[in-house]
Amino acid sequence: MGWKSEWERARSDPEGFWMEQATAIDWVRMPTKALHDLGGPVPEWFADGAVNTCWNAVDRHVAAGHGDRLALIHDSPATESVARITYAELQDRVARLAGALRARGVTTGDRVIIYMPMVPEAVEGMLACARIGAIHSVVFGGFAASELAVRIDDAKPVAVLAGSCGIEPTRVVAYKPLLDDALAKAAHKPDFCLILQRDELRSETGPRDFDWHEAIAQAEPADCVPVAGNHPAYILYTSGTTGAPKGVVRPTGGHLVALEWSMTNVYDVAPGEVFWAASDVGWVVGHSYICYAPLIHGCTSVVFEGKPVGMPDAGTFWRVIADHGVAAFFTAPTAFRAIRREDPEAGMLEGHDLSALRTIFLAGERADPDTIEWLARVTGKPVIDHWWQTETGWTIAGNPVGLEALPVKIGSPSVPMPGYDIRILDEGGHEVAPGTLGAIAIRLPLPPGCLPGLWNAEARFVKSYLATFPGFYETGDAGMIDADGYVWIMARTDDVINVAGHRLSTGAIEEALAAHPDVAECAVVGMADAVKGQVPLGLLCLTRGVDRPQEEIAAECVALVRERIGPVASFRHVCVVERLPKTRSGKTLRATMARVAEGAEVRVPATIDDPAILDEIRQALARIGLPRS
Template sequence: MGTYEDVFRASLEAPETFWLKAAQGVDWEVAPSRALDSTGAPFHRWFPDGRLNVCFNALDRHVEAGRGEQPALVHDSPVTGTRRTYTYAALRDEVAAFAGALTRLGVGHGDRVVIYMPMVPEAAVAMLACARIGAVHSVVFGGFAPPELAVRIDDATPKVVVSASCGIEGKRVIPYKPLLDRAIELAAHKPEKCVVLQRPQAEAELGPDDLDWNEAVAGAEPAGCVPVAATDPLYILYTSGTTGKPKGVVRDCGGYTVALRWSMDAVYDVGPGETMFTASDVGWVVGHSYIVYGPLLAGATTILYEGKPVGTPDAGQFWRVAAEYRVKSMFTAPTAFRAIRKQDPEGALAAQYDLSHLRYLFLAGERLDPETYRWASELLDIPVIDNWWQTETGWPIVANPVGIEAAPVKPGSPTFPLPGWDVRVVGPSGQPLPAGTDGAIVVKLPLPPGALPTLWNDDARYVASYLSAFDGYYLTGDSGHIDEDGYVFVMGRTDDVINVAGHRLSTGSMEEALASHPDVAECCVIGVADALKGQVPRGFVVLKAGSERDAEEVEAELVQLVRERIGAVASLKDVAVVPALPKTRSGKILRKTMRGIADGQEEPIPSTVDDPSVIETLRPVLRRTDQPG
C-alpha cells in the first residue's frame, strides 16, 4: 500500500481517486462511477450511483471463488459447552433459508427487522439474511430491559422481531421472551410477527403472533441476493447509555462495505483463510463490524464467542480460543484484559497454550491505560494495538495501521488518524490548538465511507448532535491532544474533563497515574460537585488478585503518586479501594452513574449494567461526605 504518510495524504488530497480504488475490492452489481456526492452537504453520500448486495460480498462470492468449504464462522460457547463451525457454503445456505423465511413473512427491501438475541450463530444469520433481501436490521443488545427495547421498536417500526428464548450471562439463564412480550406491550408500534429461536436452557411459550425459528425456516424457499443502492441503509444501531429517545445511527451499504473491506487489510492485517477473534457482542458496533461483516467480507474465519473472559471456567478462555482456532488477530476491550490480569496477574494461564499464531492484540471501546498495555505487551510479546472509534463511525478513526506500515507505539495513544479521517483538536471557539494542548477532538467533513450519513428519520438531530458545535467539523465528544509527532491521545469524553477551582483537568490523566501503581488492576476517576472548588476528583481502584497490601496504605500512595505525576493542582485527595467497578455488559465503566450517585442523585440502575450488586455495594462509598481535604 506504500508508506502510511503516502496513503494518508492521498486519502485527504484525492479522496475520489482513493476511495474508488478501494471500491475495487468489492463486487458490485453496478460499479460506481464516482465516490462522493456532496451536493446535499452536510449530508454526504458515498458511491451514489453504485449498486451491490452486502450479503453476496460476505458469503456468496467466496463460495463462487472456490472457498465454500473454508470455515466462515465458529461459535464457541463455554457457558453451554457447545461449539459449532459453519463453512462459507453452509453459512450461505443457512442465511438464504432464513432470508426466505423473512420473505415469506412479508419482509422486503427497506423493511426493518429488530434482532434481540444472545451470542448465538443465528444472530449473525439473521443480520446477513436481512442484508440478503435488502431489509434493514436493527440489533438490540440481548438482555436490554423492556422499556429500552420498546423505544427502539417504536423508532425503527420493524415488521418482524427476531429473538431467542433465553440468553446466558455467566451462570444465569435470562429468559428473553417475557422481556420481549413486555416491550411490545409498552411499544406503540406492534410488529406483525416474532420469530423465536428455542434454546434448551429455557424454552419459551409462544403466542399467536410468534413463530418457532425452525418452523419459520421449514419449507421456505431460499432467497437470492437483492442488489440495492449503495446509499440504502444496511442497518440501524442505537447508541446506548443516553437518556430520552436513543439515537439511531444509520449505516449505508456501499460505504460501509468498502470501508470495512479496506480496513481488514490496512488496519487488522487479516485476509482470506486467516482467523479473527473479536470478543465483543453483536449488539455493539464492534460486533457488527468485526465479528460479522468485516471478517466475512475479507474471506476470513470469524469467532463468535458466548461467555466472559473470566469465570467460564477460568481466566484462560481467551488463550484457549486463540490457540484452538489458530487466531491471528484478537480484538477486545481493555476491560477484558484488566479482568484477566486481575485474576492471573503473572499470566500463568497464557503459558499453558500455544499462542504462536497470534500476531496482534487489538484493544478498543475505552481508553487503553499504559499499565494494561505494558502487561499485555510483556506477556504476549506481540504488538498490542489501541484503536479509537465510535458507534457512529463504524470503523476506527485512529489506530496503528499495521497492514500499511506499523508505527512505533506510544503508550496511552492509539497512534495516528487512519486514511480518510482528518482529525483536529480545537478550543472552545473552534480555534486550532498547538501540539500537546488538550481540547475537543473533531473530524473535518466529509467523514469517510462507513461513517454515519445521518440518524434514522432524524436529520435535524444528526446536525444538532454532531455538526453544529464547530462549523465544517464532526464533533466526536471526546477530548485529548495531538503531540508533535502526530500521535493522537484520547483522554476521555468531553464531560470527563473537570473544572477544579478554574483549572480544567482530565480524569484520564489521573487514571493513567493510578493505573501505573503495581498493585492496581483497574481504576476510575470521576469529578463530583464541591461547594468550594466547583468540582473535585475522586478515585476508585480495584487491586490485583492476591494483593495483600493494606488498603489505606495503597490509597495514600496513590494520592501521592498523582501529586507527583500531575501536581498539586489535580487535588486528588480521595482514593478508595473497592472490590469492583460497575460496568456495562460490554465492559464500559458506568462513570455517569457513579457521578450521579456521588452528587446525591437518585440514580436508577441502568439496564445495561453487568452486575447490579456492584453499584449497590458502591453506593455508601460514593455518597460518603467525609472526603479527605
C-alpha cells in the same frame, strides 16, 4: 506505500482514493463517483452504485471456490460446545432464513429487530436481512423490556428475530418474556416474531410467533437483492444513559468499502485466517468485526458466547485463541484488566499455544499503559490500541500494521486513518497548539462507512454532531495531538474536569493510578467542590490477593498522582471498591459514578451490567465520609 502517503492521498484526492478502494467490492452497478451531495447535512458515498452486502460477505466466496473454508466458529463456554460452519453451509442457512422472512412479507427497506444471544443465528439473521435489502436493528440480548420497546417504536419493525434465552456465567436469562413485555409496552406491533428455541430454556409462544427451525425448513432460498450504495444497511441505537437512544444509520456501499480496507491495512489479516473480536453483535464492534468485516474479507470469524473470566476461568481467552489458531484478536481493555486481576502472573496462559497470534488490538475505552505493558509482556505479542466510535463503524485513529507498522506510543491510539482529518479545537472552535488538550473534531466529509445521519432524526443529527463546530464532526471526546501527529484520547468531553480553573483529563489521572502495583482497575470522576469548582475522586479495584490496609494504598495513590500530575490536581479522595459499574460491552459508567459520588438520585442505566454495583459504591463512599453534606 506507507501510511503518510495514503493519508495524504485520501485527503487531497478523496474521489480517486476511495473509488480505487471500491474496486475490492463486487458491485452489481459500479458507482460513477465516490461522493454525492444529495442535499442532506453531509454528502454521501457511492450513492448511485448498486450492491448487496450478503453477496460480498458470503456468496462471492462460495462462487470463487472457497465454499469449504470455515466462515464461523461458535465457541460457547456457556454451553460447553463448539460448532463450525463453512461458507457453503452459511450461504444455505442465510438464504433459507432470508426466504422465510420474504415468505412472511419482509421486503427491501423494511426494518427487522434482532434480539439474540451470541449464537451463529444472530449473524445469520443480520446477513439474511442484508440479503433481501431489509434494514436490521440489533438490540443487545437481555436488554430491559422498556429499552427494547423504545427501539421498536422508533424503528417500527415488521418482524423480530429473537432467542428464547441467553446464558450468562451464573444464570440463564429468559429473553422471550422480556420481548413479550416490550411488545406490550410498544405502540408499534410487528407482524411476526421468529423465535430460536434453545434447549437451556424453551419459551412459550403466542399467535404472532413462529419457530425458527420450522420456518427455515419450509422456506425457499432467497437470492441476493441489489440495493443503492447509500441504502441503510442497519440502524444501531447508541446506549447513552440519558435521553432517547440515537439510531445511527450505516450506509451499505461505504460500509463495505471501509471494512474491506480495514481488514488488510489496519488488522493485517489475509483471507482464510481466523479473526476474533471478543464482543457482542449488539454493539458496533460485533456488527463490524464479528459479522461483516471478517466475512467480507473471506476470513473465519469466531462467535464467542461467554466472558473473559467466569466461564470457566481467567484462561478462557487464551484457550480460544490457541484452539482456533486466531491470527488477530480484538477486545476491550476491560477484558484484560479482569483477566489480570484474577491471574496477575498469567499462570493460566501456560499450555496454550499462541503461535498463530500475530497482534492483539484494543478499543472501546482508554487503554491504560499498565495493562498494555502487562499484556505485551505475558504474551510476547504486539498490543495495538486504536480508537473509533459507533458512529464511524471503523477506525478513526490507529496503527495500520498491515499498511505500515508505526512506532507505538503507549497511551496513544496512534495516527488518523485515511479519510479522517482530525483537529483539536478550543471552545471557540479554534485549532490549538500541539500537545494542548481540547475537543477532538473531524473535518467534513467523514470517510466512507461513517453515519450520514440518524434514523428519522435529521435535526438531532445536526445538533448532536455538526452544530458545535461548523464544518466539523464533533466526536464528544477530548484529547490532543502531539508534535509527531499522534492522537491522544484523554476522556469524553464531559469527563474533562475543571479544578480551580485548570482543565484536567480524568484519563491522565487514571493513568497515574493504574501504575500502582496493587491497582487492577480504576476510574476517576469529578465531584463538585465549593472552593475549587471540581475535584477528582479516584475509585480503585485492587488486584486479587492484596491484603495491605486500604488506607495505606490510598495514601500511596494520592502521592503517585501528586508526583505525576502535580498539586494542581487537588487529588485527595480515594475509595476502594470491589468492582466498577460497566455497560454490558465493558465501558465504565463514569457519569453514573459521578452522580453517585454527589449523592444524587441516579436513574439506573439500562446498559449496566449489574445495578447492585451502585449500592456497593454508595456504601464504600460512606465509609470514607463521602458524599459530603
